[in-house]
Structure formats: C-alpha cells, structure tokens
Amino acid sequence: GAVVSQHPSRVICKSGTSVKIECRSLDFQATTMFWYRQFPKQSLMLMATSNEGSKATYEQGVEKDKFLINHASLTLSTLTVTSAHPEDSSFYICSARGTDHYNEQFFGPGTRLTVL
Amino acid sequence: KQEVTQIPAALSVPEGENLVLNCSFTDSAIYNLQWFRQDPGKGLTSLLLIQSSQREQTSGRLNASLDKSSGRSTLYIAASQPGDSATYLCAVRPRSGGYQKVTFGIGTKLQVIP
Numbered sequence: 001g002a003v004v005s006q007h008p009s010r011v012i013c014k015s016g017t018s019v020k021i022e023c024r025s026l027d028f029q030a031t032t033m034f035w036y037r038q039f040p041k042q043s044l045m046l047m048a049t050s051n052e053g054s055k056a057t058y059e060q061g062v063e064k065d066k067f068l069i070n071h072a073s074l075t076l077s078t079l080t081v082t083s084a085h086p087e088d089s090s091f092y093i094c095s096a097r098g099t100d101h102y103n104e105q106f107f108g109p110g111t112r113l114t115v116l
Numbered sequence: 117k118q119e120v121t122q123i124p125a126a127l128s129v130p131e132g133e134n135l136v137l138n139c140s141f142t143d144s145a146i147y148n149l150q151w152f153r154q155d156p157g158k159g160l161t162s163l164l165l166i167q168s169s170q171r172e173q174t175s176g177r178l179n180a181s182l183d184k185s186s187g188r189s190t191l192y193i194a195a196s197q198p199g200d201s202a203t204y205l206c207a208v209r210p211r212s213g214g215y216q217k218v219t220f221g222i223g224t225k226l227q228v229i230p
Contacts, residue, residue: 004159006159032215034215034216041222042222043120043205043219043220043221043222043223044160044205044207044220046216046218049215049216057216059216091157093159093160095160095215097215104162104165105215105218106162107152107159107160107161107162108159109158109159110157110158110159112157
C-alpha cells in the first residue's frame with residue numbers, strides 16, 4: 001500500500017497559540033486529502049476534505065477560520081489549528097487518496113495535540 | 117444517516133483462540149466496507165476491504181464477511197496472537213457521497229493474552 005506521513009507525531013502548546021500539522025503522501029500523488037479528529041473512545045469524525053489547488057470543504061460544525069487547511073501540492077496538505085484551546089486537544093489523522101491505487105484511502109499515523 | 121455499531125467494545129482472549137468481531141450498519145446502500153487496525157496512539161492500517169458486490173475477503177489469518185441485506189459484517193481472526201492486540205475499526209462507505217461520507221465505528225479493543 002501507499003505511505004502517508006504526518007508531522008509532528010506529538011505536539012504540546014499553550015492556549016492561544018497556533019499549531020501546524022503536515023500530512024504528506026510519500027510515494028503517490030494525493031488528489032484528495034481528508035482530515036479527521038478522534039476523541040478518546042469515539043469514532044473518527046471527518047473535519048474537512050481538500051483537493052489539491054482548491055479550497056477545503058468543511059463538515060458541518062467545523063470552524064474553517066479556526067482549522068485552516070492548505071493543499072498546495074499533490075503530496076502535501078497542512079492543517080493549522082489557530083488560537084488553540086484545551087478543547088482542541090485531540091488526535092488528528094489525515095488520509096489521502098489518489099488515482100494510482102484504485103482510489104483507495106490511506107491513513108497517516110496521526111498527531112496527538114495537547115493544548116495546555 | 118448511517119450508523120455503524122461494533123460489538124463487543126472490548127474483548128480479551130487467550131493466545132491461539134479464534135475470534136469474531138462484529139460490525140453492523142443501518143443503511144444497506146453501501147459502496148464498500150473496510151476493516152482497519154489501530155494501535156494505541158497510531159493511525160489506521162487497512163486490513164480488508166469488501167466491495168458491496170462481494171461476500172467476503174481473506175488475508176492470511178483474517179477473514180471478513182459482508183451481508184449487506186442484514187447490515188452486518190464480521191471479522192474473523194484465526195489462531196490469535198499477542199501481536200493482534202489493537203483496536204479494530206470498521207468503516208462503511210455509502211453508495212453515494214464518496215469518501216466524505218464514510219462512517220466509522222467506535223471500534224473493538226482486542227487484547228490477546230500470551
């Protein structure tokens with residue numbers, strides 16, 4: 001299968017600061033990337049979908065001004081949590097799909113965000 | 117709205133035992149169903165993907181079945197090993213709406229005791 005990486009794997013920040021998380025497709029071109037959030041003992045919830053070169057589509061209830069998504073190239077998407085608060089502490093997972101692998105979705109290893 | 121339920125929420129078995137994990141979904145108009153493994157603090161690893169026209173898929177000691185009409189899928193793990201300990205998630209992609217509409221279950225946390 002294809003490989004998706006995320007950086008950083010863990011981040012701790014102070015309340016009010018911004019944090020950027022990177023998602024990269026290492027060996028394929030990702031036409032679409034997805035950002036999920038997973039709270040403890042809950043299922044993955046899709047936050048937004050981004051297509052390379054266009055604006056992200058956010059799910060209902062997700063603030064687009066708070067969670068900035070950029071998908072500037074076919075191998076990189078970034079999620080910036082702006083003015084983070086403790087309630088933003090969660091596990092953020094990205095996934096990517098391209099045309100090379102029958103459109104299958106591949107997941108990154110996740111980023112644990114802790115806001116103090 | 118699609119709902120995906122996984123039972124049991126947690127399961128503990130001795131090494132070597134065969135086991136079955138269950139996934140049920142409320143809307144049978146699906147495109148495919150996928151089983152994932154998630155280790156603590158890690159992302160998802162795809163195990164098996166079953167298209168809506170298929171009844172089952174096999175990979176090594178894993179076998180996943182799909183009964184669309186009854187809204188059920190099972191993941192069978194043969195001869196379980198301690199390395200199988202993880203949380204197993206099932207995810208259902210609807211016939212319409214694409215990956216944006218994939219619904220995940222909460223998962224079954226499996227512990228295989230040596």
